[in-house]
Amino acid sequence: MEPRIGFRNTKSAIFKGVVIFFAFAVTIPLIIVLLYIIKQGIGQVNWTFLTHIPAPAGEKGGGIINALAGSFILVMVASVIAIPLGILAGIYLSENPRTKLAYYSGLCVDILQGIPSIVVGIVFYLWLVKPFHSFSALSGAIALAVMMLPIVIRATEQTLLLLPPSLKEAALSLGVPYHRVILKVIVPCGFSGILSGITLSIARVIGETAPLLFTAFGSMFLSTSLVKPIESLPHIIYNYATSPYDDWHDLAWGASFILLVFVLTLNIVTKVITRKWKIQL
Amino acid sequence: MENPIVKAENYNSYFGDNHVVKDVNISINKNEVIAVMGPSGCGKTTFLRGINRMHELIPGATSKGKILLDGQNVFDMNAIYVRYKIGMVFQRPNPFPNLSIYENVVAGYMLNGLKISKAEKDVIVERSLTSAALWKEVKDSLHKKGTFLSGGQQQRLCIARAIAMQPELILFDEPTSALDPISTSSVEALFHELKANYTLIIVTHNMQQAARVSDRTAFFYMGELVEFDDTKQMFTAPKDERTQNYITGRFS
Numbered sequence: 001m002e003p004r005i006g007f008r009n010t011k012s013a014i015f016k017g018v019v020i021f022f023a024f025a026v027t028i029p030l031i032i033v034l035l036y037i038i039k040q041g042i043g044q045v046n047w048t049f050l051t052h053i054p055a056p057a058g059e060k061g062g063g064i065i066n067a068l069a070g071s072f073i074l075v076m077v078a079s080v081i082a083i084p085l086g087i088l089a090g091i092y093l094s095e096n097p098r099t100k101l102a103y104y105s106g107l108c109v110d111i112l113q114g115i116p117s118i119v120v121g122i123v124f125y126l127w128l129v130k131p132f133h134s135f136s137a138l139s140g141a142i143a144l145a146v147m148m149l150p151i152v153i154r155a156t157e158q159t160l161l162l163l164p165p166s167l168k169e170a171a172l173s174l175g176v177p178y179h180r181v182i183l184k185v186i187v188p189c190g191f192s193g194i195l196s197g198i199t200l201s202i203a204r205v206i207g208e209t210a211p212l213l214f215t216a217f218g219s220m221f222l223s224t225s226l227v228k229p230i231e232s233l234p235h236i237i238y239n240y241a242t243s244p245y246d247d248w249h250d251l252a253w254g255a256s257f258i259l260l261v262f263v264l265t266l267n268i269v270t271k272v273i274t275r276k277w278k279i280q281l
Numbered sequence: 282m283e284n285p286i287v288k289a290e291n292y293n294s295y296f297g298d299n300h301v302v303k304d305v306n307i308s309i310n311k312n313e314v315i316a317v318m319g320p321s322g323c324g325k326t327t328f329l330r331g332i333n334r335m336h337e338l339i340p341g342a343t344s345k346g347k348i349l350l351d352g353q354n355v356f357d358m359n360a361i362y363v364r365y366k367i368g369m370v371f372q373r374p375n376p377f378p379n380l381s382i383y384e385n386v387v388a389g390y391m392l393n394g395l396k397i398s399k400a401e402k403d404v405i406v407e408r409s410l411t412s413a414a415l416w417k418e419v420k421d422s423l424h425k426k427g428t429f430l431s432g433g434q435q436q437r438l439c440i441a442r443a444i445a446m447q448p449e450l451i452l453f454d455e456p457t458s459a460l461d462p463i464s465t466s467s468v469e470a471l472f473h474e475l476k477a478n479y480t481l482i483i484v485t486h487n488m489q490q491a492a493r494v495s496d497r498t499a500f501f502y503m504g505e506l507v508e509f510d511d512t513k514q515m516f517t518a519p520k521d522e523r524t525q526n527y528i529t530g531r532f533s
Contacts, residue, residue, distance in 0.1 A: 166371055170375040173335060174365065175362065175389070181392070189379050280426065
């Protein structure tokens with residue numbers, strides 16, 4: 001029986017068309033959201049906006065410096081906690097993939113990744129806020145660190161697993177002790193992958209509001225103390241956006257725009273790092 | 282025959298319950314080139330990796346018996362020190378991809394955290410690359426990454442890296458099996474030069490290579506050291522029937 005070549009070709013062409021259409025279609029919502037935030041937000045951004053704390057209700061002007069500083073501190077402290085822990089755990093998982101401990105900690109990492117961020121917030125409220133009777137930047141940073149951990153761990157693990165075992169053998173055969181093999185050869189060779197995991201994890205948590213609601217809480221003032229409440233970008237957006245004042249809504253758009261710029265930059269940096277710094281094996 | 286550099290006494294190695302190297306006794310002298318040949322899975326590589334205790338890095342791998350390095354049992358020594366003393370070159374060239382050619386040569390010093398001056402490094406790099414017959418080709422690109430070299434050059438870089446540590450003994454695990462014929466002959470030519478200063482043990486599944494490069498040849502079969510003799514003697518008049526069969530190609 002002769003296959004109907006013409007009909008087959010038509011079917012293939014239709015299929016290809018459908019696939020291309022949907023590949024294009026999924027980018028539309030993203031583009032619309034981006035354009036809308038840029039349109040609403042970019043007009044709000046000026047020097048006062050970036051360097052002043054919020055104005056009291058009813059007064060004109062005011063800015064988001066407290067939120068910028070707060071987000072910066074929260075992310076920095078969270079990174080200081082999550083990055084070393086995440087890399088070390090990732091090293092263990094990639095080095096000992098067949099052990100029981102690796103199986104269970106891998107499982108925990110997956111579950112941790114799936115825990116809703118609001119739940120993380122409540123847990124750290126109970127553990128770190130209630131006992132001290134005060135919201136604090138530190139509790140917020142720890143909550144964010146917990147959200148960063150799974151991403152850093154998995155990125156480290158996956159990157160290091162891809163390195164050929166011959167690399168480790170080369171170092172071991174030179175009489176290099178195990179810890180130096182890992183720190184001087186394996187980790188540097190997987191550096192771009194680990195770094196891109198770190199930037200991705202920061203991009204992920206910089207926009208998190210839920211874990212901060214019960215921990216860092218928010219503050220109208222510029223604070224750098226780790227034991228006092230602190231403002232953050234997502235939280236200031238939430239506060240401004242749910243307020244009854246129109247000029248506060250405008251400030252929320254401005255803050256959203258800034259947050260978007262951060263997240264986009266981090267994502268682009270990640271892409272560049274993976275491409276440029278990738279070590280040719 | 283006195284003062285062998287490596288001497289194995291009733292050496293056995295295992296992967297779990299799998300007995301891979303059986304009761305090997307062998308004595309290797311200084312400045313000899315020894316070829317270790319045999320069919321796939323005969324335990325030749327496992328034996329080689331026993332000498333510098335790389336074997337035991339594989340989960341479940343164990344060994345019994347003695348291997349004496351300059352009269353001292355390697356199993357009584359610190360494994361890291363044993364590997365530091367013995368050079369090794371692997372099947373596939375494995376220069377460190379994050380390091381330059383220069384850094385690759387002195388990697389043994391750098392990675393071990395040994396402090397040596399820039400001048401000393403320069404000397405070591407030039408001397409090692411010259412011994413590895415690579416200096417002329419790379420002297421103008423020492424600070425490029427080692428992975429930009431061709432396969433044969435990379436393998437010679439790995440040899441330079443091993444030589445840089447000034448080992449007395451260098452182990453080669455099928456060093457040319459991943460190389461093209463031209464690179465292979467450049468590495469083989471090197472063996473003849475290295476003989477003056479080093480003892481070489483070369484695992485190969487290529488009989489012609491064993492015949493070309495070695496002084497003495499060890500033939501492994503099913504984990505046993507069947508025959509160990511002058512290379513010429515072995516290839517012209519082997520004593521054991523199994524060696525004869527292998528050399529004449531009745532099994533491989």
